[in-house]
Amino acid sequence: MEQKYQFIINPAARSGKNLTTWHTLQEELQKHSVNFEQYISKSSYEITKWLRRFLRDPNEVKTQIVVLGGDGTLNIVINSVLQYQPNIMRPIAYIPAGSGNDFARAHGIEIDPLASLRRILRQTQDPQQLPFQADIGVYTDQRNSQTRYFVNNLGIGLDATVVSLTNHSSAKVWLNKLGLGTLSYGALLMKTLSQQDSFPVNIKTAQGTERIGDAYLTTISNHPYFGGGVNIMPDADPYDGKIDMILVEKPQNQRQFLKLIKSVAKHNLMNQPGVHRYTVDRLELETERLENGQTDGEELGVHTYHFVFTTRQYDFWL
Numbered sequence: 001m002e003q004k005y006q007f008i009i010n011p012a013a014r015s016g017k018n019l020t021t022w023h024t025l026q027e028e029l030q031k032h033s034v035n036f037e038q039y040i041s042k043s044s045y046e047i048t049k050w051l052r053r054f055l056r057d058p059n060e061v062k063t064q065i066v067v068l069g070g071d072g073t074l075n076i077v078i079n080s081v082l083q084y085q086p087n088i089m090r091p092i093a094y095i096p097a098g099s100g101n102d103f104a105r106a107h108g109i110e111i112d113p114l115a116s117l118r119r120i121l122r123q124t125q126d127p128q129q130l131p132f133q134a135d136i137g138v139y140t141d142q143r144n145s146q147t148r149y150f151v152n153n154l155g156i157g158l159d160a161t162v163v164s165l166t167n168h169s170s171a172k173v174w175l176n177k178l179g180l181g182t183l184s185y186g187a188l189l190m191k192t193l194s195q196q197d198s199f200p201v202n203i204k205t206a207q208g209t210e211r212i213g214d215a216y217l218t219t220i221s222n223h224p225y226f227g228g229g230v231n232i233m234p235d236a237d238p239y240d241g242k243i244d245m246i247l248v249e250k251p252q253n254q255r256q257f258l259k260l261i262k263s264v265a266k267h268n269l270m271n272q273p274g275v276h277r278y279t280v281d282r283l284e285l286e287t288e289r290l291e292n293g294q295t296d297g298e299e300l301g302v303h304t305y306h307f308v309f310t311t312r313q314y315d316f317w318l
């Protein structure tokens with residue numbers, strides 16, 4: 001039977017440039033008489049609502065979902081699919097078209113939507129091809145037992161403050177114009193330095209329990225990249241079934257801060273004093289003070305957090 005495709009397009013991705021990309025892909029699909037439908041989202045909440053109906057439709061069981069957007073859009077789709085069909089593995093095809101594109105970078109996919117589309121059509125129409133399996137992060141809130149997922153990372157502290165600052169300013173638009181992901185822009189980091197406080201974190205792994213009094217940046221991740229291309233954990237493996245975390249204590253002065261930034265550029269942040277690095281099967285993390293949180297570039301809000309992190313595999317066409 002002819003394969004049908006359902007495209008989910010976030011028009012807001014890449015500061016609103018994603019619809020132009022979609023028009024190019026649409027022409028390609030029409031040229032090759034591909035059986036497809038489009039859903040252009042109105043908000044992230046609407047994507048979840050729309051997917052709920054779509055996943056219940058018996059006529060769409062074999063339809064291939066294709067996501068066209070950034071890391072945030074992929075996050076929303078995976079969370080919705082796993083919320084409504086937790087026991088079914090429904091492979092997701094993903095065409096990266098965001099501003100940061102850390103998921104694509106971690107899996108070595110070039111940002112060329114037309115090339116991605118052609119590859120996905122080829123793969124999904126070849127019965128010999130199997131989807132690509134990658135780790136996604138799983139986190140369960142210990143206060144309400146709710147489980148959610150991330151494709152890149154979850155951060156508490158500095159990176160989340162940067163996400164919040166950029167989302168609430170015009171910075172994201174001009175950073176995109178310059179072709180820069182949020183955290184790759186040093187000036188914004190320097191501005192955040194003055195606003196980000198340090199905070200205590202309790203960590204529990206199979207190796208024991210630890211309390212770090214002055215955490216500054218806490219990022220739990222599947223792979224090396226965050227913030228739109230910053231290679232913060234070069235040794236994190238997105239296929240090892242383990243969860244990675246880096247915790248950086250607050251630098252005492254600007255000189256120390258600049259030294260840390262330099263070490264990121266040299267890919268040896270984890271060897272600096274005051275930097276803690278974990279690669280484990282399970283990690284429990286609790287904070288006591290109100291802090292910004294982010295996951296895959298989406299704000300979690302300002303809260304105290306108590307999460308248990310693990311990973312699971314998910315099937316992708318990339």
Ligand SMILES: Nc1ncnc2c1ncn2[C@@H]1O[C@H](COP(=O)(O)OP(=O)(O)OP(=O)(O)O)[C@@H](O)[C@H]1O
Pocket residue numbers: 010011012013014015041042043044047069070071072073074097098099100101102228296297298
């Ligand atoms: N119509 C819409 N549909 C879906 N999401 C929308 C819409 N309008 C605004 N958004 C917002 O778009 C953001 C998701 O964008 P996404 O992360 O996919 O792109 P990006 O930020 O350009 O890329 P990246 O995360 O890779 O940097 C969410 O914050 C979501 O709230």
